[in-house]
Amino acid sequence: MRKKIKKIYLDYSASTPIDKKVLSAMLPYFNNKFGNASSVHGFGQEALKAVDESRQKIAQxxxxxxxxxxxxxxxxxxxxxxxxxxxxxLKRKNSKSKLHVITSSIEHQAVLEPFNALKEQGVEVTILPVKSNGVVDIEEFKRAVKDNTVFVSLMYVNNEVGSVQPICEIGKLIQKINEIRFKKWQKIEKEIRGDKPLMIYFHTDATQAINFFNCDVKHLHVDLLSFSGHKIYGPKGVGALFVKTGVLLDAIQLGGHHENNKRSGTLNVPGIVGLAKAIELFDKKIIEKSNKKIAKLRQLLVEKIIKIIPNTILNTDINQSAPNFAHFSFLRVEGEAILILLDLAGIAVSTGSACASNNLKASSVLLAMGIKEEIAHSSIRFTLGKQTTEAEIKQVIAILPPIIEKLQNMAPQ
Ligand SMILES: Cc1ncc(COP(=O)(O)O)c(C=O)c1O
Incomplete structure (x- = not known):
């Protein structure tokens, strides 16, 4: 009889398994406590209480x-x-001004595509380049800011190579620019100075950062921050946006005026309870220990793969990345072929972000980092998580080199 292979999951940045404690916190809200949080009766109030408590934990x-x-x-x-x-x-308030917005070339499609849409609507868009390690250059950022810049969106941790952006530094810079704009405006005589000047609002997509880095919005100096449940051992289909008090934000979907008129739609009570529970489980000490373990396992994987497989390129900058990312290129082989052979051997990895991995175009993130198209096509992303073990990493180290060798031998010279 064929021995059943034990599956190894190394695609934690695509999704994480739900924590048992999160699941048990959610379960009552699917049946016994199923009320609509907008209903006035007891069932509704019970659901609303759970939503309020969850919101409080997340805010904390x-x-x-x-x-x-x-x-x-x-x-x-x-x-x-x-x-x-x-x-x-902002357009509603400043109908006469041409607005300028800034993002980076390595953002998730959920940022890049809205920016493309803004461009089509007549907004001036700057897409910042990144350095070869996938990090935005602060000097480039400073050069990109104009008098009509009103919005900057930069991701905290990139979802393909794991590079960490200097969010706190850029947040402080934006604050300074806003202070200068305000002081300049105050110096103009009261009678002629008109409305307050345009300010820059700063958004970060922190989806891949929550597990590892400080996400205190005051420390980061951000006005808006996005995140998602299923990347933090919570449920899929739920997430949240932090919006600083005073930041203008119009609803983009209309209906029942939920969430203070900013996001209509019946609240996903079990999901929200799960999201808060996942956040509540972020005990600083336990996380630090787990992150150290993940970083050590990544180190083992990277060192051995580079040593054993000739001409391996490591696309993740170990010194400026989340500790769970290891993104490699292997010359003369297709990333998809590696992915399929690893999957047959019971190892789940990815060639890029989960959302883009059924798309055979070279990753725009790797191209933005200056990686040649042919090399970009030869890449594989490993992302480790809380449950990753040393035995699993050793298994990958044993299985991957013969797969690469086999594929390289099959490739035309
Ligand atoms: C950086 C980043 N932003 C946004 C998303 C989209 O998140 P969701 O699946 O919650 O819509 C992802 C998921 O891959 C991501 O990695």
């Missing part, structure tokens, strides 16, 4: 206030709401 984690958290269906929706909602409100 991000060091913001209760009403600054808006629940959404995930990070895609949170990003869309941040971008379109803010620009819609």
């Amino acid at each position: 984690f991000f060091n913001c206030s209760f009403q600054e958290i808006i629940f959404t269906s995930g990070a895609t929706e949170a990003n869309n709401l941040a971008i379109f909602g803010l620009i819609k409100a």
